[in-house]
Structure formats: C-alpha cells, structure tokens
Amino acid sequence: MLFLNNDLGKAVITLMNIIVVLxxxxxxxxxxxxxxxxxxxxxxLLAQPLKRSTIFLGQYIGLSLSLSLSLxxxxxLPFLAYGVFQSAAIWQFGSLLLVGVFLTFIFVALAxxxxxxxxxxxxxxxxxxxxxxxxxxxxxGVFLISLLVFDDYPLDKFALIASLFNPIDLSRILILxxxxxxxxxxxxxxxxxMFLGTNLGMLVAMLVLSLWVVIPAGFILRKAKRxxx
Amino acid sequence: MIEVSGLSKKFGxxxxxxxxxxxxxxxxxxxxxxxxxxxxxxxxxxxxxxxxPNSGKIExxxxxxxxxxxxxxxxxxxxxxxNFPDNLSVNELLRMIKDIRNMPANDIELIALFKLEPxxxxxxxxxxxxxxxxxxxxxxxxxxxxxxxxxEPTSGLDPISLLRLKSLxxxxxxxxxxxxxxxxxxxxxxxVAEEIVFLLDGKIxxxxxxxxxxxxxxxxxxxxxxxxxxxxxHA
Numbered sequence: 332m333l334f335l336n337n338d339l340g341k342a343v344i345t346l347m348n349i350i351v352v353l354x355x356x357x358x359x360x361x362x363x364x365x366x367x368x369x370x371x372x373x374x375x376l377l378a379q380p381l382k383r384s385t386i387f388l389g390q391y392i393g394l395s396l397s398l399s400l401s402l403x404x405x406x407x408l409p410f411l412a413y414g415v416f417q418s419a420a421i422w423q424f425g426s427l428l429l430v431g432v433f434l435t436f437i438f439v440a441l442a443x444x445x446x447x448x449x450x451x452x453x454x455x456x457x458x459x460x461x462x463x464x465x466x467x468x469x470x471x472g473v474f475l476i477s478l479l480v481f482d483d484y485p486l487d488k489f490a491l492i493a494s495l496f497n498p499i500d501l502s503r504i505l506i507l508x509x510x511x512x513x514x515x516x517x518x519x520x521x522x523x524x525m526f527l528g529t530n531l532g533m534l535v536a537m538l539v540l541s542l543w544v545v546i547p548a549g550f551i552l553r554k555a556k557r558x559x560x
Numbered sequence: 561m562i563e564v565s566g567l568s569k570k571f572g573x574x575x576x577x578x579x580x581x582x583x584x585x586x587x588x589x590x591x592x593x594x595x596x597x598x599x600x601x602x603x604x605x606x607x608x609x610x611x612x613p614n615s616g617k618i619e620x621x622x623x624x625x626x627x628x629x630x631x632x633x634x635x636x637x638x639x640x641x642x643n644f645p646d647n648l649s650v651n652e653l654l655r656m657i658k659d660i661r662n663m664p665a666n667d668i669e670l671i672a673l674f675k676l677e678p679x680x681x682x683x684x685x686x687x688x689x690x691x692x693x694x695x696x697x698x699x700x701x702x703x704x705x706x707x708x709x710x711x712e713p714t715s716g717l718d719p720i721s722l723l724r725l726k727s728l729x730x731x732x733x734x735x736x737x738x739x740x741x742x743x744x745x746x747x748x749x750x751x752v753a754e755e756i757v758f759l760l761d762g763k764i765x766x767x768x769x770x771x772x773x774x775x776x777x778x779x780x781x782x783x784x785x786x787x788x789x790x791x792x793x794h795a
Contacts, residue, residue, distance in 0.1 A: 369645065371641070371643030371644075372643060372644060372645045374610065374639065374643065375639065375643065375644065376660075377608075377609070377610050378608050378610065378632065378635075378637040378639070379632060379657070379660050379661065380629055380630055380631075380632040380633040380660075380661070381629060381632075381660065382629050383629075557612060558612075559571070559605075559610070559611045559612055560605070560610045560611065
C-alpha cells in the first residue's frame, strides 16, 4: 500500500477501514476460543489460594495485551521501515494503533462475557460472533434506515448518541477527526465535529471507548464471582 | 476441621444438596461415597469455593470460607480429571504452581516416587492419561497442607502407583492430616478409609466407621452394605 501511493494519509484511511472491522473479529474469535480452551485449567487455578478476579482479569488482560502487541508490531514495523517518524502522518498513524488496541480490548471483553454466560461452546461462539456482526454491520444498516425513515426530523442528536453505542463507529470517527478530511466525514462525523469540535470530539470518543472497555470488564468480574465451576 | 451446616445447592430445578450437615474432625481419612448425582463433587467443590452454595455455612478450621480465598493455602486438591494446559511442560506447570503457593514443596521426592523424571520436559498435552494423573498426584501432595481433598484419586493409575498412593495417604495420616477422598472403588475405600460418609440425594445417610456400617446393615462387607442402603432407598 505504501509503495502503491506515497501518501501515508491515504494508507492510514485504507488501513482504518480494514482494522475497524477485522480487529474486532480477531478479538472476538480469539477471546471466545481462549476462554473455552482454558476452562479446565481455570478450574485448577480456582482451587489455589487466588481471587477469582485475579484469575479472570489476568486471562483477559493477558490475551488482550498479546493481541494488541501483535497488532502494533504488525502495523508498526512496515510503517517504521517506510519512515513514518519523518512524516507528519505519525499522529494519524498513532491514532490508528490506539483505536486497534481499544477495539481489541473491547471485543475480547465482550467475547469473554459470552463465554461466561453459557457452558455450551457452540452457543457461546455464536453469541460472540453475533455481537461482532451486529456492531460491525447490522447496527450501521439499522442506523442508515432510520436516517432515511425519519428524514423529516432533526436527527443530529440522535446520530451523535447512536454513534456512542457502537465502538466501531466511534473508532472510525476518532480516526477521521484526527485526519480532519471533511470530505470523508459522513453524517455522524460531521455532527461530532459540529457539536464538539475536533479536539473535544476526540476526547469524548476516547472516553466512551474507555467506558466500552471498563464496563464489559466489570461484567466479566461480576459474572466470574457468581459462577459455579 | 470442616463444619458444614444447612448447605443447599440447586442447579436449575435440580436440588443437588439438600440442607446438608456434616462435621469432619481434624486428623483422619474420610471417604465420601454415594451414587452418581448424590452431590459428592458438589459438596467438595463447595468446600473449595468452586461452587457457590445457595444457602448454608461452611467453616474450615473454625473460619467461614464462603467468598474467601486465603484458606485454600491450607488445602491440597486432586481434581477428578487432570486437566492441564497442553502447551506447558511438567516442569513449567510445577514451577507455576509453586510460584502461586509460595510454600516449600517436596516435589523432587514425589517425582522420584512416581518415576516421572523422563517426562519432566515433555508437554502435558503429549502425556498419557496415567502419567497426567501421576503429575496430578505430585501437585496434590507436594505441599504440606492440613487438609487434602482427593476426588477419584485411583483413576488411570497402574497397580504400583496405586500402592504408592496408598502409602502416601497413610504417611500423611501419620502426620495428623485430614484427608477427604471420594471414590467408587470399594476395595480402595476398604483398605484406606477410617470413616465413611454416605451421601444420597443431597443428604447424609450414614456417617461412621466401616465396622459401624457393617453392624448397622448386617452385611459382611462394604460393597454389600452400600448395595443394601441403595436398594432400600431407591426401591
């Protein structure tokens, strides 16, 4: 991609569209598989003098960190070789990596929640993939349809709030705000920029993404405390 | 050592433990017997904190254990199925458990006893069921804890290892440990146990020594005594 066009900014945009959909999928699949594969070992750990929160948080953070590291290395090394440090696009590229890490943590947490909610591996896998599908594709479809159907009403606030409930949309908005290319904004991005301005908009997006990590992680702890093994 | 009072646990609609009361004194070998579904494993897992009871109290060494974790420093547990991460080697697993417990461990003697030296560097996923069970036993006996819980310890063991297990259990008994064993193998229970706890439908039907059980049922051995209790209560 970098060889095809010498513009780092364009490479970031292309990568963004791939990362924002694929990183959650990878996080979901690895998350749910890791949970079920380590079930029996978890039972061994539960008989040790360890808190349940230590065990489950440890597994969650361990998996999320290693996936994030492979993402950062996988994306970072080619860009480093190309010379991203000499370019102005380094911050845009940084936001891409940040968003990738956020999405990894979010979707591994969601997958873990699905694993904890059912003993049936197939159901658990199904629920986890369904969540990814909903947030990556179906949500946007429903959003677009509602924009069309309720065309006569002022939808700015609705669009703003709707985007807060989807981490994938939020990630796109965050990167686009960083890139600051108005042509690419679309309805939600433009609303963000209009209501909040670029910097506040980015801050709000990052805050909500952090909540998207913390709240599912909190649910993991809550479920783990009450579950029978 | 262990005081259980009013313990109840339901899984969905199935009532597995029904207001169970049990008192296990310090020092001795107790066998928990019962047919499948009687609540043996649920009882043991409740004591270990792996199952969270609906109601009731469990105390180990006089302190309540529900919702706590430190008390497990003083318990060794042998699970019924030895499930280890396939990608770790035996050495790595032992090191990890020793690191978690942070207590002195005599794993070297036990490894020699069960002849596990050739397998130490091998991945756990490549070991046979019997060898994994031996690793399981090393983990269960390597720390010096007052309470040892063994869930079906004989499964997968060859006759020599079975003999070694029995002598290990007796050694720990000599040191004044409390040992709780669940087993379906009547001959093993007859050779090893001092007291029997018989569970049926989530309640205790009998608690006492082997002799007392035989006197009560009028049968000549443990197998027939248990068969009598089962037929009387299931007929």
